[in-house]
Amino acid sequence: MNAAIEWLSSQRPAMQAAVATLVDIDSNSHDKAGTDRVAQAMLGWLHAADIDAEHRADPSEGDALLARLPGAQRDAAPVLLMGHRDTVFPSGTVAQRPWRVEGDRAYGPGVSDMKSGLVLQCFVLMALRRLPPLPFPVLGLFTVEGYECETVQLKPDDLVVVYSDGVTDAANVGGDEFGRERLVEAIAGGHGTTPETLLERVLDAVRTFSRDAPQADDMTVLVLRYR
Secondary structure, eight states, rough: OOOHHHHHHTHHHHHHHHHHHHHOOOTTTTHHOOOHHHHHHHHHHHTTTTOOEEEEOOOOOOOEEEEOOOOOTTTTTOOEEEOOOOOOSSSHHHHHHHOEEETEEEETTTTTIIIIHHHHHHHHHHHHHSSSSSSOEEEEEEEEEOOOOOOOOTTTEEEEEEEEEHHOOOOOOOOOOOHHHHHHHHHHHHSOOOOOHHHHHHHHHHHHHTTTOOOOSSOOOOOEEOO
């Protein structure tokens, strides 16, 4: 395993170039040509490393890029690496703000969610391919997610609540999640209040629910009043 880690540590320039390649591809969830281009770039890296991989591009059957490293034990349960190849950014975003690096930070549509993750998982597969087979298979599954869009007409003084999944996924000591229904109850109970009061009401509800349980993810809540 040390050999794989050493190889990975030497691949920073190649990994950065690979992230730049993916970031500079418009790949909105509804841009089939773009998400296919992402798949083809990844497929090229995997095939060059002699990794068994294929792109099943038919959306009706689930558009997926599949990769597999066999394990030494045929019946062993596999380890699965997963990621999505699409972004929420509309086509044309790359032309407006393409890949760039400033200091130790990289910028561009999808650079963190999740094109850098796709590159990392490809290079992990490539590193493992250089080793003798592990006891278990390692699988890669890289899909295109569907995001629904809806237009809502706001009225003056309406409040908009934006939150991260760390809010709804917050768990109590019993392992139960806070969930969307409890979030809606907390928001509804603060109807007619100020954004600041509603924000504290939501956070208090989550803290009370998950009291004594360790926080597993960041919790971000933004409350805006429409004028």
